[in-house]
Amino acid sequence: MKNTGFPLKIMKQKVEDNHFKMNRGKSISFFHLFFFLSLLITHLSFSHVLADSHFEGFDAEDDDAVEEQPLDHRFIRSPPLTQSDSQATPDPETQTNPDPNPFPTSDPPPKLDPQKPSTATFEYWDEDEFEGLPVEQQSPEPPKITENATPDNPDPKTTAKPQNAMVSKKSYTVEIICGSFLIVFIINYFTGKRENENLALAWAAKFATKGSIFEKNFSLLGVGEGEDSPLLLKEGQNVFKFYASGRRYCLGLLATMELKSRHDLISRLFNLVVPCKDEITFEVYMNEEAMDQVVFAVAKKKAAKGMQKEVRDLQRFAGLVANPSGRKWVAEELSVISESKEVAGDLITEAVLEQVFSDKAFEKYGKGFISMHFSDQHPGTHKKMLLFKFALPDANHMDDMTRLVALVPYYIDLIGRYKLSSQARSKTEAARVKAAQETYKELQNARQEAMQKKKAERKKMLEEAEAKLSAEAIHKKEAKDHARQMKKAMPRVKMTRAR
Amino acid sequence: MSSHNNHSTSANDPRQPSAAKPFVATPVSPQDLPVDYSGFIAVVFGIAGVMFRYKLSSWLAIIFCAQSLANIRNVENDLKQISMAMMFAIMGLVTNYLGPARPGTQS
Known part of the structure; x- marks a missing residue:
């Protein structure tokens, strides 16, 4: 019994696993699409023209140009997009290119992801709507491309190469700029500190x-x-x-x-x-x-x-x-x-x-x-x-x-x-007395206001407490009434039972 | 009054050692301290860096942390905010560079 039952369980699990994976794959691809779309919408203005030329360049003659073009249109894009791209798209060049991402092991599996669920998700794509899509986003449709133009097969690969190169470079620029700024900041901290100290010491030495x-x-x-x-x-x-x-x-x-x-x-x-x-x-x-x-x-x-x-x-x-x-x-x-x-x-x-x-x-x-x-x-x-x-x-x-x-x-x-002089003194004296009176009045006003506030607060508190109390009293009364009624009812029941 | 002995012309000497009072540092209440804007900006950037997985934001948070550290006045008071900002910034960087590439691409 045990022997037969065990593999069954595993099987079940596996099936569930598969199911789970499928679902996840779908959801992941949806997520991909959604993410790409949002990024694209924000950056369409940049890539629109160049991307259009890509679509025209499906012919064999343009193949060489295609290899190079993504390079410049990558270049135009702003950092956030390429960043997310680097994480989203397959990254097979991690070994050859110095990539900031220290986890190349996690990369191969996602390579399969966008292609697997493509059949399921692609139905939702309206090609007319997404004219501005760059080539590498279209990689999930290899069958179509092969039908139209055979030399375009290596396209996804070739586009991925320069893109990744640029990604590694781009992501470095942020780090280089920030790191160097930090270093300059630290150097400046010590030099500036000494400058300030020198100035203060020069003053002290002089005076x-x-x-x-x-x-x-x-x-x-x-x-x-x-x-x-x-x-x-x-x-x-x-x-x-x-x-x-x-x-x-x-x-x-x-x-x-x-x-x-x-x-x-x-x-x-x-x-x-x-x-x-x-x-x-x-x-x-x-x-x-x-x-x-x-x-x-x-x-x-x-x-x-x-x-x-x-x-x-x-x-x-x-x-x-x-x-x-x-x-x-x-x-x-x-x-x-x-x-x-x-x-x-x-x-x-x-x-x-x-x-x-x-x-x-x-x-x-x-x-x-x-x-x-x-x-x-x-x-x-x-x-x-x-x-x-x-x-x-x-x-x-x-x-x-x-x-x-x-x-x-x-x-x-x-x-x-x-x-x-005595004359000026009497004047200033009067002014000060007046000012003192004013401040005294102000103080008193403030004090009175504070007192009033306190009083109001106390009143409020009391009222609240009373309300609470009364509510409680009502509650108690109700409970009592209820109990009384119950008591009244009880004997009758007993009576009826007794009868 | 003129207990100092070096000067014969004590009438012209304005100094009065007997009246000297040692310096008493006036304690400054934390409310009177200048607002630590850089610390606040660092916290904001740090949180943004973690939330949106945005490297530049985390880096900026670290830079503003450095500024806040450089301008520190009251150690106990400011250190709280700075340490918080630092934590967010470092967390953002760690998730950016070491963490899973992105929730969507995990296998």
Whole structure:
């Protein structure tokens, strides 16, 4: 029994297998067709003309041309099509051609696939509809071709050859391009990183080493603790920070260098289109008692307008100051934003004008100047702050910004000593009180809104809970009723039974 | 106040070592960090590469991964996204080069 039963089972399995294969073959060929069609539709515009010539070239004379033609029309196609082709079509040349596909073993079987089911699927082909089909797609119809023109027999083979050659080449182009880009990217990462570091170090060497301007003004330099703490703190690959502290009138100074993303090839290429600058920002945290009520900013004309609109304290307290007549004033490219004329006049001193901001000096030394902004109402944790923003020059031309950097300690002292006149003070006081009231009101409004929201939410929650509860209660009641009814019914049944 | 001893003209010296405060790095909340666009693009390309079996897309994903890695600021935070993008990109490449040629052509 066992012996006879066993082969039977195998047979059955085999039959099933065959069936399965057939089905699969069909579905696969359908899939092929569908895929080819979709690809063809998208790329018909490319291959249309050339493919047409193929159909005309069934004659024997054109045979040589046919061998070569697929080469160029392959060439025109875009990568996605050839890619999928390489995987879809038989690939007998894998041994001779360096193919990126490392699995040549999986290739021979599919060779049979498109031909086997051809009889079944070909009924669905309407030749008129697919005039634009290239030759190799027509390979599933060898009988017809042989009837029409005998020399066309080797056609599928010959077309497959150059196609595969091109496929291997094409697929390599993607890898070559991407791989080389990656290599360049990595090389650029290290070179760009070093470039940025050199620039930051050049700045630190110029302004923060022994005998330099920051060493003379601050008792503590660097971001660490102890004597030889590192001067610069690196944050990311293109942001460097320098910290100094221990000076009269201020708590500390934080300089942040934001350099170009030289380490990043993509943003470097992007910066070729949209140029940007290496910038350094000084934030000076003033002592609470050392800074009077001052809101003041200087920037290039365009930027000043933007600042006046966008920066909150400038928008609230200050306005653009017109050039006063009968006095030396800042260069024409600059404009001054200030709370009052008095402040502007007092803060733009003769010395500063002479050093940096007068027409002549600005042309020479002010190239890197972007903006400066002093405020006692700075949004953020520390309110009294001086902000300076400069563009960094080359690593070899750090001297260019010496005068700009000298502005920092100069203004720390100037503002530290500066006292408003009583008249101006009362004005600014009133403005600040008003602003404080407004912010208080806003805060209160926000708080109230939050409270209301909370209340509404709580109410909703309660209602929901109630609804749930009531639903549950109804449910319970129903259940009870049901039970009661059942109970009522039960005895009757019993009664009837009893009877 | 003027505890430094090197300078006789301490009145003109603005330095005040007693007032020196060591640097305190301000912790930056992850929301304030600049958005990692390249990481996002890498994820998108990586998924596209896997879904459509498109080599170029996977390669682009790897390139953007490299960019994202190059611009990394906050290690713990960014590494998640980058590793995800990297996984997708590598998966796409593996299925492209090592995997079955295409679901349709399997025997």
